[in-house]
Each structure stands twice: as structure tokens, then as C-alpha cells.
Amino acid sequence: MTTRADRPATLDDVARLAGVSRSTASRVIAGTGFASTAARSRVTAAADQLGYVPDPAARALVRGAGVRLAVAASGESAAVLDDPYVEQVVAAAARVGGPYGLGVSLHWLPLAGSTELQRLAEDRGVRGVVLVNTTEPLLAALPRSLRGRVASLGVGSADVPSFDVDNGGGATQVLRHLYASGRRRIAMVAGPHWLPCTQRSVRAYERLARDAGLPVRLLPGDFTAERGRAAAREAVRRWPDTDAIFAVSDPTALGVLAGLRGHGIDVPGDVAVAGFDDIPLAALSAPALTTASHPVGRIATAAATALAEGARAAPITTFPSVLIPRESA
Template sequence: MTVTLADVAARAGVSAATVSRVLNSNYPVAEATRDRVLRAVAELEYVANGPASALAAATSDLVGILVNDVADPFFGVLASAVQAEMSDGGGPGGEKLAVVCNTGGSPERELTYLTLLHRQRAGAVVLTGGAVEDSAHTAALAARIARLAAAGTQVVLCGRPPLPAAAAGAHAAEAPAANGPRAAGRAAARAVGAGPAPLTVAFDNRGGARALTEHLVGLGHRRIGCVAGPERLTTTRHRLEGHRAALAAHGVEDAPGRTVHGAYDRASGYAAAHELLRRDDRLTAVVAANDTVALGVCAALRERGLRVPEDVSVAGFDDLPFSADAVPALTTVRLPLGHAGALAGRLAMGREPAPPAGVTLLSSELVIRNSTAPL
């Protein structure tokens, strides 16, 4: 059946231990011996048994990335950046198997994947995706993360807010009891990376949203509709807060009914825009939950015979790849997706020193294009 370490050892005329040492290059092996072993490996086309290695070494070369929806460009770009950083075994440890897991935005699947990755003894996990503001789920998530950390897996949150301190502390007391010198050694090695709360790389959604709305207000707009994201998401709340702060700062009334919640997809934007105009057809601007939603909003406006930006200005969020090509090109808030992903990846692989507080807040940039115009 399959070629095993022993086969390689036999062929090279050395012991299994030596082959293992050559392959993991963590022990001095004479040049000649090494060559002999490598030749045998090549000749036999030996492929190590990952599970066996993982079992013996108590850690696998699997690293995971959780996203809400791979089909959503936002996550696609983010995942791609994280993956590039993680799979490259540049640092200590060779080639990693960086995999992305699609939660479909379901909190349950998020937990399931975390458990599956734990089960596989993944070396690191980057968790992206909307944080649901549900204390039960947050607690469950924090517990799951704490267990991963306790097992030596570095967890990094990316593009989502840090875990509430209270939740993060849960299960922290779960200090592993040492039994036997060997186990103690491992436990100690684990304790090192396992801080109280997972590292976080977040976006300044509030600031970005605020800048965006101020841009609109500066253009003279006063009747500004808002198509917000799903109600229970922290990201949604932050963007909404930024939006409202801008309105308040400039003395613009935030009339009730000017905000509609929806999903982060085009259909939501389309429906929400119609609803917004039904409530008040004198709107002169609309800020959307993100660029995809903005596209839906534009479609709805066009359907009603309103031109963008002549009649109504529309602004997006995220600056996804397609946004610059849309007609009109979208004014939006650029999130440093690639940078965030790379940073999260490096943090997860321990290739980057963790920031003091464990949280890095990345600022955004207002990108003004053609979908917004003076009143």
C-alpha cells in the first residue's frame, strides 16, 4: 500500500528516526546521510502521513480562514490576502495547508467550523465575518476560541470587532493541569501564545461612515437615506453610528424612516431604495451598507427614472474591485482589505509581534468618484 517512513528508512539504510529528522530538519544530520535519505524520499515518491505526524507532534500544518461567503467579493479579497500570507511557510515551519471555510453567515456553522478545525488541531485560525450581537452566541464563540487557544491554536479576528472583554475572559481559568514532565512541557509551550483575548484586526467603520456622510452633507445634501446592513451586526451598528454622528455634527435632522435595514446584497439594496423612496420621494442622497448594496440602490433609482448622481447621489462602502467600474463609478470608503488580511495572516502565524492591546484598528479612506454630486 502506501509508502511509509519505514520504507524510506530501509531504502536509505538508516533508521526511521533519521528520516524523520531529515524531513523536519530539527536535528543535526550529516550531509551524506541527508542526501541518501532525500534521494530515497524522491525515488519512492514518499508523501508523509499528515495525521500520523499531527498525532505524534500534537500539531498539524493545517491553518484555517473562516469567511461568511466566498462568493462575496469582500470576503474573497480578504480571504485571498490572508491565505497568501498563511500558506507561505516562509517563517518557522514549512508549507502550510491554508484553507478557507465558508460559514454562509450562519453563527452555527461558524461554531461548527471552529470545532472541526479544533478537532483537526489546526495551527492557526483567522476568523472574519460579521459579529452577531447576540450575547449567547458571543459567549459560545468566546468559549470555543478560548478552547482553541488553550490547545495552542492562535486565533485572530479580522475585519470584525474585538470580542467583548467579559466574553473573552470566559473559560480563561481553564488552566491545563500538568501530568508528567512531557505534558507539562507542552502545556507551557501553549500557554505562551494564549493571551486572554484573541488578537484583532478591525476596520474603522465608524470613522469611514462618518467621513462619507460628511462628504454628502458638504455637497449640500440634507435628505439623506440610509440603507443599513443586517440589524444585529456590530459592523452595521458602527457604520450607522458614524453616519448619525456626521448628521448630528452638522445639524442635519435624521428624520425617522430614513433608515432601512437589509442584507449585504444587491437585492436588499434594490428593495430598500424602493422602500425609502416610497416613504419620502424627495431624498437627494443615499448611503448604502456596502458597494454591492449600492448597486442595487442605483438599479432601483434608475427604474424610477432618477439619475445618479444628477437627481440622487449614492455612496457605497468597502471599495470592492467592481466599484470603480460601475456606472457611475461609486463614491465609497476604501477599506484596506489586502493589508488587513496580510496582517491577520502574519499575526496568526506568529510572524508579527502582537500590538500592545492586541487590537489593530485600520483606518479607511474616502474615495470620491462619480456617484455623488453637489445638490
């Protein structure tokens, strides 16, 4: 910290201080190519004496690499971007990005939004894309030039590695728990029909229903709390003998709780309620919500890290979901 110019140090400054050429300094800093141990130590010393941080812009420019990660969340409207789930993904990616000199930008992707995807592909600023709420058509419409620079939080494909929670497994655990505690008329509030993961949890539900000979009571959902309220009302009206409601999202489950309360129905006495995601507030509801964990932060971190490192990720990375039994079921 002896020399403290007005402007940040450049590689030239480091090289000059270390008494080597810019090329050698570059090799040492980037950790690529040959360098004698003597040169290596002098360069690193000079670098942290000057507080040198490589300019990501210059680096990206010459490498043709792009300077930020784009998080593209698809949904029926731009309101998806206000979803706490998406916010968590962005925050995790932003945390990963810093050390790599990468920033994160957030974009709405209409359900069949190939145009927006094209735009992202044409933007030299974009190093990689994190797809949230990935759908099949979107995967099919993926521009060639994006290949190898995309990670999907959801379904993947041959070109697109997938990072996802095992929601089939999580749903199964929740449903077994419900069954084990004597519930026999279980309704389920699913996710949006266009979302592939909805299939998985619905399949888990249908399997249990078939195996145990239970009725299938499926309600469409959209992960929102408001929908949970409405779904509770609907379930009570259509199937008055329902003794459990499983919503595949905690906000929806909390909405269900509120809806049932409005009808004077006791939880878990009359009806058991379970959610999915284990959001922080799930532990605080009355009664505290039984749910299955969903390590969003870890998933997003893994996806962003893969993109930042530029390494080819495993085609499918699945994170386990575990049952968190509390009071509501």
C-alpha cells in the first residue's frame, strides 16, 4: 500500500514494480503458461502491494467472453421477477459473481420468449444465462450461439445442464407423511401447468393415490399465496371431506392456512396442511408449517459457479429435498 495512485493499478504497473514484462505478469496473474518461481513470487508480491485487481472489462474484451450472468426467469407476466424465489436466485448468483468479476442482470422471459432469448444471445455482455422456470419450448428455441453457456434451474437437455431439487422425492416424502398420519382424502394444489416440475410432483401424487387407492383431488396453482386462499375455499366446497391439503409451494400453503382459518376449519385437527420450499417464515405460521426443504441458494450457487468457471457441468445435478415435520401436518 505504499504507492497509492488516484486510479487503480494496471497490469503494467505490476509488471514494472516486479521488474518483468507485461506478458510475464499476465501469465502469473492468470495462472496460465510458464513462469519461474522467482518471477511468480515477485509478481504476486507486487500485485498485492498495489492492490491490483484485473479489469474484467479488458479481460472480457480480449477473451470475447462477456462480463455478466443473465438470470432469465420465464412466467406469464413480468411479475415473476418479484417472486422471492427468483430474488434468491439472483442474490446467490450475484454473490458468486463478484470474485470472478461478473455481475448479474435479471430479465423476464415470456413463456414462448425466443425473441428475448435471441437478444440475450446477441448481447456480447452476456457471459452465460441462468434459466429459471425453464420450459420445453424455450429449451428447443435456444439459439445455437448460447450453447454451453446456459444452466437451467429446472429441466435441462443435451446442451443444457440442469440444476434442480428432487421435487418428486420431496413430494413423495410429504405425501407418505400425510398418509402415515392417517390422512386418506388428500387434495393437492399443484404448480403452473406449463412448468415441467409440476409434472413430477403430480406424478408422485398420482402414484400414491393409485397405490393406496386414494381419490385424486388436483387443483391448479401458481405458487402464490392468493391462489392458496382460493384453493382452500375450492377444496372445501368441492370435497367437504378432504382431510389434507398439500400445496407445492410454501406461500401457497400459507394461503391455504389462511383460507381454512376463514372457514373455521382447524389445522391440523380437521385438515392437515403441508407445503414445499421451507421458506424462513414457514416456521412462524400458526400452526407452524410442515414442508419439504428446497435449497434454492445452493442450487443457484452451483449453477452460477458452473457458468462462471466455464466448465462443462454434469448434465443433471439433483439436490435432495427432506421433510420438515412441524405442526400443520
